[in-house]
Amino acid sequence: MTDHEQLSMLLDGELAEPEAQALQDRIAAEPALAQVWATMQALPAALADLPELAPPPELDALVLGDPQALQHASPARWTWAPLALMAAVVLLAFWPRPAPEVLIVTGHQRLSGELSLLAGDVRVELDGEADLFVEPVNPLLRESAPEDPTMTKKQLLAGLAGAAVTVIVYEGTAVLHAADADPVALGAGDQHTLRAQDDPTAAPIARTTRTAAGDDAEALQAEIASLNEQLEAARFHQAMAKGQLASHEGTPQPWPDDLPEALRPDAFSAAVAAAMEGFDDLELVSVECDEFPCFAVIESNNRTEEWGDQLDAVGERLSDAYKETLGTDDVGTGHWRSHYGEDGVDVRIEGMVLGTPEMADDDTKTRTSFRVDSTMKDLAEDRMAEETQAAEE
């Protein structure tokens, strides 16, 4: 534990008396440490004093669907404020990965890092920082059922064909790949727009222009109507993106009314804890019961090749216990086991689910897999960030 962390614990009175006294003695003797201690003591008040941040007015207008409020938004934002809602980003890469794959549906995004992404039907390879604008919405998508989880990525992309893609590179490089065209390489300071070939099915680009105060009211109304049209399209796109995600994430599962008591949260937690007894290398990090079914997240501190054997043994104990409790052999355990390691950081985690007939349908399996997977990756990232930070200190 670092001095800084010890000081944080001292602040909360969490150090044992001998450790606290020793640290106080050091603070008295070491001016540098005393400065850090003063900083640490001032932190809570400084944080509590941070002001609330007011949202940009157009954001509230979007929340409330209030075109009148949009009228008062800053002119520079008029063009892109509704499109901001379109910025539904579907991220396709899986962690860990060197360069995420990103599908930009449409709208405006500030991008940075090493990215490979699809903007409409243009592939953009970015290594740096850039703004990316995609417009307009192709009417093909509007004819499809909103939130249709069966719509494939291919169909989605086909619907987006015809978008105009503009990239402005601020740092690094970007390469734009369009079908039937040579790649376009851009460097810092470059801006380039790729316009799709004429598509008879495409709606005209609903460009908005700045309107000075006092201008003709009719023109203003037309502009608001145009913005509303884009907003409607944006909501449709957002719904589309959500539909895509639903097929991947599954749907939250209600707790069955007739579920045996042994499978409910408290009993499951107790059963997992009992199954882990005697395995000192294992730590029960959490039992996730926000949806049905519960699953356990276990971290292993065993750094040998046999670390998985202990977890297998816990699974067998848990399974055997439930076979006896439920009076059936139709019980087993599901294991999501991951070992993350890089640059000396080593994190070993398992997500453990008890498999019973109540969770045999595909949607429950999809949802459970998503929940376990995301929880484990969240935990792994947290642990790795903490260990990396500790190593830096």
Added chain:
Amino acid sequence: MPLSQPRTDALVDRAVAGDPAAIASLVQAHGPLVYSLSRRLTPDADDAYQEVWEKVLKALPRFDPGGSASIRTWIVTITHRHLVDRHRRRQVRGEIVPLTGLAAHQEAPGVALDRGRRQARLERALRTLPEPQRRVVVLHHVQGLSLQDIAATERVAVGTLKSRLHRGRAALARRLGATP
């Protein structure tokens, strides 16, 4: 930022009943709370802000004005849950790219940014923390939530949260040096 405001008032009652003007007032009154959390705890604050309000307004008919939670606490809880969920989704699908930076937003019209140099330094230091650490620091120290309440929403042990808090504060103190 204390959460112990009056638990409810006529405005909330009207908003719960579906009065559009009251709902607009509610968004105006608590928008800064939601936006502050979104800005400090997620890289894509504008999207998160709209998503949170979508959830809040959808769930509003189920809010019990006579219940134990104030509307502010209720909104904080929904925001917190949503931001945790967003964070987890990002872990599944890959790294989300950082959008508009803090400096750019400081210049945005309509945004109240009357903060001193010290607060700007603190905000920048906060942004360098890993998201789980930043959540507990912000929710505990800025919003005044108890570690028990945060742990309940995050579904992790209080000990895990304390560990994150100590690491987060240690990192902040290190980055701020002697003048937080």
